[in-house]
Amino acid sequence: MIVKILRYTALALIAIASCSCQKEPSTSDLHEDYLVYTAHDTGTDFQQIETYYMPDSILVIGNSDRTEYWKDDDAREILAVVADNMASGGYTRLDDKDAANVGLQLSYVRRVTYFVGYDNPCWWWYYPYYWTPGYWGDWAGWHYPYSVYYGYTAGSLLLEMVDLEADRQSGKKLPVIWDSFIGGLLTSDEALNLERTLDAVEQAFVQSPYLTTK
Template sequence: MTVKNLRFIAIALAAVAVSACQKEPSTSDLHKDYLVYTAYDTDADFAAVETYFIPDSILVIGNNDKTEYWKDADALGIVDAVVARMDAAGYVRSEDKQAANVGIQMSFVKQVTYFVGYDNPYWWWYYPYYWTPGYWGNWGGWHYPYSVYYGYTAGSLLIEMVDLDAEEAADRKLPVIWDSFIGGLLTSDEELNQQRTLAAVEQAFDQSPYLTK
């Protein structure tokens, strides 16, 4: 790894199963730089994707007892960064989620810590207002076609791409064909937090070259 690359601790998760749990590395010895993890379904044909739908807000995962969305200028800036990279990759944003090939859902972990394991990746079951498959259509659950071993902690940004062309039925699960976990974003400087988040979104796409037409 070059000195230039040390700013980004970027780890692409393999699609094969791993035997040990992977915890979020401590940032104490990394100059408090953020971490970017990405994972994807190796069987997904990203070049065949034409359109995508993305909400104009970020769901907040915290200790609130009701659904909370992040919609201010900073949130819209993050959404716009994702849109810009999707557009640059050749995909077209759709205003109709029912007509889109894929959906992109974004979540910010504000105050809580959850663990995701390959055998039971449904960490959001412990949080009643996480994105639900019903937001996208008539699916009965989620499906990750790759291994998932994450420790999500406060200050993490999650970006997930779901396959809306998957067979839709109450007994079927909606596949998450790409996701990114970004950790280590929070400092005492809100402006720096935003700069880190935007840079980390760029890094998530940079290390996912398969996301292209």
């Protein structure tokens, strides 16, 4: 299968930033292939990061009224691809999140649509069991140091890297220094869905060459 990837250029980012709320771009023109979007804080020196913590599950954002985490073999395979790419960049995974420089969190949108915006990046509060800032420590909220406006629909995967060593005296907001949005993952073939997801996660790191200690 020939996979077509839609990469956002700087011009596209400017166009997105100028919108009040941008829905997930249609994948109809991509023949139902997936889409990978990445963004990062240009003020962060990723070469100075040494360690990270990543939970052993993926949060599922759906219509359930209770917390759901994705922990089966497929989820572990996705997390393993993330860990392999982080290791390739020279980063060390720790079991103690309090000792890590950054945290990585993965979330999968099952059915519903949510939006996130640069001016109000608290969209996940509409879903009561999202990764909260408190999961990472004594943080009062979130902060994206870069402009971002997009929506998540069914089958979307979100990867976020948070700076656990940021200054908590300046508003106590937890900075998201890198994020990747992956859309268009759902088909009627579960094996294909996993294959597309793994390929898309790999592509997210290909699009983020700055994620390295070298």
